[in-house]
């Protein structure tokens with residue numbers, strides 16, 4: 001094992017969407033685990049869009065704020081390389097939030113509200129799924145579709161950013177529940193992948209005929225809209241929502257780079273009119289507070305062959321800044337986008 005390791009730090013607060021120059025790669029000594037601490041070797045890093053909230057000088061929501069020169073935060077799957085804690089043994093695989101670095105030292109007794117690093121069951125599925133279908137994104141998809149969306153058999157559900165980590169699982173849960181799944185994604189590659197995952201219809205929001213595609217995909221409108229995006233996509237979906245439709249508001253990635261006061265025309269008058277006139281139910285939610293039930297159900301559906309996990313890899317920690325930037329500027333990856341930092345033992 002080398003005495004040094006690489007880590008990615010925030011070089012400057014991004015202006016708009018983050019770009020590779022907002023980050024810097026540094027070489028530093030590998031830390032040592034102290035009393036009741038564990039040394040983690042990072043295997044995978046999840047490039048979650050919500051990390052963007054922490055990269056503003058003025059924080060957008062309850063997110064923790066990062067300062068320049070600090071190691072980038074983010075969920076990871078790691079292998080325990082050394083342990084001075086009785087609950088963890090070398091070779092255990094854990095899911096935690098150790099950030100964009102090759103090694104980290106964690107004190108399980110001093111963890112935040114998310115709890116100590118969660119042990120990952122290697123027998124259940126590839127360990128990387130602890131950051132996707134069997135982790136936060138799966139939990140969020142379940143919360144949005146089952147609990148907040150209350151999707152019932154025979155209903156139609158439309159999902160934005162459907163080819164992402166949350167959307168790709170959400171659409172498959174819709175199918176398990178006996179409802180119709182319509183996915184919105186950018187580009188023909190992603191739309192084809194959604195049909196392959198079992199979505200009933202798709203609409204490509206980057207195509208010039210997006211409005212027509214949406215109309216064809218939703219001939220009788222939608223009962224539920226799982227909104228991951230906001231912006232123009234949501235404005236295009238709103239007229240298709242049925243009276244009393246539910247709108248679990250999962251995310252609004254189209255606005256993550258604009259802070260609290262975005263530029264452009266104010267679409268709120270039309271938005272408000274439709275909420276009132278159609279009696280829409282709009283509810284924001286946080287998937288991580290959804291509990292274990294969702295993950296257990298998804299694991300069962302995966303075992304039964306009813307849900308497939310989708311993930312894409314970029315290789316090496318040096319690739320993280322560019323890959324994170326592409327989450328906001330567009331890419332052809334389907335499912336959870338991960339950085340493979342090191343091979344599994």
Ligand SMILES: NC(=O)c1ccc[n+]([C@@H]2O[C@H](COP(=O)([O-])OP(=O)(O)OC[C@H]3O[C@@H](n4cnc5c(N)ncnc54)[C@H](OP(=O)(O)O)[C@@H]3O)[C@@H](O)[C@H]2O)c1
Nearest residue numbers: 140161164165166185186228250251252253254285286287
């Ligand atoms: N509420 C919660 O607890 C919770 C938890 C996890 C995630 N989220 C939110 O849920 C959403 C999806 O997360 P995820 O983990 O599935 O992310 P993801 O796998 O990284 O997918 C994000 C996708 O959003 C699409 N996108 C980006 N900018 C866009 C824009 N301006 N307009 C339309 N589409 C855009 C891109 O796909 P295309 O190429 O198709 O455009 C991108 O790949 C995000 O908003 C995220 O912040 C919420």
